[in-house]
Amino acid sequence: MTKTYQISGMTCNNCKNSVEEQLGAIQDVSNVAVDLEKGEATLVMSHMVPLDLLEQALPSKYGISEKNIFDTNTSMLPDSTHAEESELKQLFPLFLIFFYIIAASALMNIDPWSGGDFMLDFMGLFYIIFSFFKFLDLKGFPASFSMYDPLAKVFPFYGWVYPFIETVLGLMFLFRFEVTIALYLTLIILGITTIGVTRTLFQKKSIQCACLGTALKLPMTKATFIENSVMIVMAILMLFRMY
Template sequence: MKHTYNISGMTCNGCRTSVENKLSEIDGITSVSVNLEKAEAEVVMKEHISLKTLQNALPPKYSISEKRETNIFSSSENVMQTHEQSKFQQLKPLFLIFLYIFIASVLLNFKTWNGSAFMLDFMGLFYIVFSFFKMLDLKGFPESFRMYDPLAKVFPPYAVVYPFIETALGLMFLMRFQIEIALIATIIILGITTIGVTQTLLSKKKIKCACLGTALNLPMTEATFIENSIMLFMAILMLLKLYFL
């Protein structure tokens, strides 16, 4: 079932992220989407959860009240098609960013093509662009990131410094500084994150992806897994070239 609630007390993206994360932690809830401008939260749950339970899960500064209820299991084929279109629209920014990074990397190496240089530029631009979006909301990002990253869950300060780690790695790739260290760090960092993403996808629990921070409301999907896999593949391939070629 899908319930829509009014949420009062939210003033920024950090508040929105906090409400999404707190409600997502409740057993039986599979998806939470909060609209800051409308002060609303759409909550999909396996079975009815009382308003009191939802309120107790939120910090005292937020107040929740029910607005309306719809049954998602009565959706028709047309509704499912609309859902798929909406999902594509949500992921459109991610696809566009990947396209721009790819084109920029090609143009940087167009005159004297070098596959290794292309991959280093791609990884460098990837880190710089993605860290930029995370830094737009340094307060809200850590809470979203801890929802699925295994290391951030057990060591919260890691989520706070993660955007800065991405920036540093991006500069190292673009400036060709300590490439070997940057590649090893990429494999470790994205490897850990990919484990968390895989676990989330297998559990079929719908949460927000923090890959572009909290500025954009992106769902955790197979696209997140693919994005990490591409970076991991490039890092492993480049490391193998350094050692064996």
């Protein structure tokens, strides 16, 4: 028998090979074919293998679930509301981090209030916090980042230095050091990343977002596009204020 499963947590070809190897080692599984872009694994089995055994065979960073038979027609999906709730639950850490960044930036500039300083502190804290999560798994981040960032795909080394670039930009904003240069760099690097994010969303690829590194498993959604857009808009507004 042949059955297709959804696999989460895969970010590169190494992940694909690992999943194929681990699932292929299970008794009664004769063949495994993994589609990295779709996040799917098709198993050929002599006998039906329980889902919990498949889960146990995979490392903890991967998740496996049965593919919903209604995937081709989402309007027929009986538990679509549950799926949306699950996605929101996955994105909760991102929303929580954004809330803390906004609150901290506001408190730093509430008396007297300064909109310009608020945006600079917001961008500074954004970079520092997001780079922190990338450093938690610096080895895994480049492969995940190259799945959608155009520059990281062509130049893998860019994925390795990206967390360091974010840290430097964050410090530049917080300490008001060469702010104009930091703003232009923000437009360039986030502009490039946003192009890749937009392309991924249009192609409806099921991949992991690397905005918070690989320590937190976040799906690539419109939220990623929005967070980048907020930073780009703030950078543009600050450049207009300066000129």
